[in-house]
Amino acid sequence: MPPPGLLLRCALALLxxxxxxxxxxTEEEGGPPAREEEEEELPTVVVAILARNAQHSLPHYLGALxxxxxxxxxxxxxxxxxxxxxxxxxxxxxxxxxxxxxxxxIVWRSVDEPRSYPNELGPKHWTEPRFEQMMRLKQExxxxxxxQEAGYxxxxxxxxxxYFPTKNRQRLGCFALPMVFGTFLIDLRxxxxxxxxxxxxxxxYSWPFDDINVFAYSCQVAGAEMFLCNQERFGxxxxxxxxxxxxxxxxxxxxxxxxxxxxxxxxxxxxxxxxVPPKHPTKIGFDEVFLINLPxxxxxxxxxxEALSELEIDPLLVDAIDGxxxxxxxxxxxxxxxxxxxxxxxxxxxxxKGEVGCFLSHHHVWKEIVERGLEKSLVLEDDIRFxxxxxxxxxxxxxxxxxxxxxxxxxxxxxxxxxSDKEEAVAEIPYLVVPEYSYWxxxxxxxxxxxxxxxxxxxxxxxxxxxEFLPIMYDKHPK
Numbered sequence: 143m144p145p146p147g148l149l150l151r152c153a154l155a156l157l158x159x160x161x162x163x164x165x166x167x168t169e170e171e172g173g174p175p176a177r178e179e180e181e182e183e184l185p186t187v188v189v190a191i192l193a194r195n196a197q198h199s200l201p202h203y204l205g206a207l208x209x210x211x212x213x214x215x216x217x218x219x220x221x222x223x224x225x226x227x228x229x230x231x232x233x234x235x236x237x238x239x240x241x242x243x244x245x246x247x248i249v250w251r252s253v254d255e256p257r258s259y260p261n262e263l264g265p266k267h268w269t270e271p272r273f274e275q276m277m278r279l280k281q282e283x284x285x286x287x288x289x290q291e292a293g294y295x296x297x298x299x300x301x302x303x304x305y306f307p308t309k310n311r312q313r314l315g316c317f318a319l320p321m322v323f324g325t326f327l328i329d330l331r332x333x334x335x336x337x338x339x340x341x342x343x344x345x346x347y348s349w350p351f352d353d354i355n356v357f358a359y360s361c362q363v364a365g366a367e368m369f370l371c372n373q374e375r376f377g378x379x380x381x382x383x384x385x386x387x388x389x390x391x392x393x394x395x396x397x398x399x400x401x402x403x404x405x406x407x408x409x410x411x412x413x414x415x416x417x418v419p420p421k422h423p424t425k426i427g428f429d430e431v432f433l434i435n436l437p438x439x440x441x442x443x444x445x446x447x448e449a450l451s452e453l454e455i456d457p458l459l460v461d462a463i464d465g466x467x468x469x470x471x472x473x474x475x476x477x478x479x480x481x482x483x484x485x486x487x488x489x490x491x492x493x494x495k496g497e498v499g500c501f502l503s504h505h506h507v508w509k510e511i512v513e514r515g516l517e518k519s520l521v522l523e524d525d526i527r528f529x530x531x532x533x534x535x536x537x538x539x540x541x542x543x544x545x546x547x548x549x550x551x552x553x554x555x556x557x558x559x560x561x562s563d564k565e566e567a568v569a570e571i572p573y574l575v576v577p578e579y580s581y582w583x584x585x586x587x588x589x590x591x592x593x594x595x596x597x598x599x600x601x602x603x604x605x606x607x608x609x610e611f612l613p614i615m616y617d618k619h620p621k
Contacts, residue, residue: 184216185331186246186292190283191221192276195265197229198393199380201412202400204237206377208413214244218290220283222251224275225258227265228389233416240415249286251279266383266392270351277341277353284340288330308372316371321358325377326368334366378403378410381530398530401449405527409448423456426533427540428587429516432507433457435524436464442524453533457522460507465499473498481604487621493606501608504583505601511593519593523584526556535573540587542571551592552616555585561620579618581609 189207193200210217221238223231231252242248258265259272307313328335343356344363361368381395403410412418425431433450435443443459450457480493504521511519518540529535536555543550548571558581559565565575601611613619 184213186216186218186290187212188218188220188283188287188290188292190280190287191219191234192279192283193221193223193230193234195226195228195230195389197233198389199396200230200233200237201416201418202410204233204413204416205411208241208415209411214241215246218246218249218287218292220249220251220286222279222283224251224253225256225265225272226254227257236417237413237415251282263385264387265389266387267385268352273352274341277356280340280353280357284328284338287328292330308370311372311375314373316369316373319368319370321354322368322370323354325379332366334364337364338366375408394534395530397452398528398532400452401528404445404448404452421451421454423451423454426455426520426537428518428520430511430514431455431457431520431522432460432510433522433524434460434462434503434507436462438464439524446522446524446526449528453528455533460503462503462524463499463506465495465497468495468498476502476602478502478602478605481606484606486607497607498605500583501601501605501611504608505597508588508593508596511588511590512597515590516593517590519588520555521583521586521588526584539571539574542574546570551589551595552612553587554580555587556582557584558582577616577618579613579620583609583612 193203196203219238219241221234223234231254234252235250238248238250259267259269259275262269262272304313304317308317328338338357338360340353340357340360343351344360346363347356347359349355349359358368378399380392380399383392383395400410431450433443433446435446447457447459478498484493485491486493507519507521510516520536539553542548548568553574554577557577559577560579560581563578565578568574568576596611596615599615610619
């Protein structure tokens with residue numbers, strides 16, 4: 143039989159900052175009584191929202207504002223939007239109308255036309271007029287904040303030698319930085335912030351014309367030092383798009399950011415003040431999508447169901463066999479015998495009950511595939527995390543398999559390559575290879591014929607870990 147191939151990994155860790163601190167319980171919910179005199183002592187804050195073509199992320203962004211642990215009556219909302227080709231303006235108006243009575247005041251700036259900038263390649267292209275407009279708006283918001291004697295929220299870490307340790311929160315604390323990007327907080331009560339400006343650039347400024355560098359230089363001239371504090375998770379930043387990329391691509395990246403937040407926490411939540419059309423999960427072209435989950439791990443089940451819902455994938459939940467519940471007599475009743483002389487090739491230990499339970503769980507899925515006559519199935523374990531573009535790449539792969547009429551039976555979507563042997567590429571299908579000795583069964587595609595062969599091998603009579611069994615079946619096991 144033709145050996146299976148490799149598509150992509152499903153365990154990429156992309157660690158970003160966290161989002162939105164949930165509000166503490168109110169007095170009605172059992173929290174401590176409100177102390178108005180203490181709240182009045184808190185400084186007023188201007189939250190400046192500058193949004194363009196952001197309908198895919200606005201519900202989550204505004205949901206984070208809904209949950210800020212800061213009294214809304216001490217917050218001014220300054221909001222501007224323009225040059226939209228999507229529903230951003232209407233969404234902001236809907237949200238502002240619903241929350242206006244809770245905030246200190248609302249400032250609204252909206253321009254419906256034009257929908258693009260001159261010489262713009264696409265909505266993700268930053269031209270000089272777009273930078274100038276952004277800087278003017280930020281300056282207008284900053285001027286408004288000064289007039290209210292407030293703080294001003296804007297901050298994301300610009301790359302330096304310590305970028306990754308700080309971004310990944312391996313290095314915790316408050317650190318002086320040369321510049322920031324995205325969102326930061328300016329304390330307008332400090333004397334050295336009185337002359338900070340986004341626009342116009344300082345007369346002696348001669349570097350790139352953008353808001354990040356212009357403002358950083360303004361801070362340098364004024365002697366105002368910038369800091370990043372990462373002891374807490376304050377927010378998420380989407381992956382920046384290139385000039386030629388589309389809003390659809392940005393939405394895919396944002397969905398991936400939502401998935402990462404589900405894993406790393408705290409998860410994002412949409413604003414309850416906005417109507418968001420429901421998602422419509424499907425089997426995405428498979429006869430079945432199996433999700434294997436241990437009943438005693440409802441946390442993993444919930445995380446995976448939320449992730450698959452975001453991807454609009456409809457899974458069939460399969461209760462995994464719990465190895466902890468197995469003993470020698472129950473294993474014998476199931477007609478299971480261990481492979482004589484098996485020892486883990488790395489640790490030297492014998493087969494564990496957890497590995498037996500894992501094998502039985504996958505074996506159950508294989509049997510169902512055969513019994514139901516499912517021609518192609520997707521099998522997922524409950525401890526995976528998806529790469530960006532996972533769904534798009536998977537659908538493209540399945541289309542390529544159909545186009546080339548490749549005679550396949552098993553395809554790893556995620557695995558651990560045990561050795562460093564070079565793997566043979568599959569002709570005409572990009573990123574698909576014939577795998578060498580591999581571990582893990584976290585995600586794979588299985589045909590009915592492939593499942594039939596796995597069952598016919600009668601593996602329960604000589605059981606071993608499932609990720610050792612599969613390389614035997616495609617003849618790549620070293621022993």
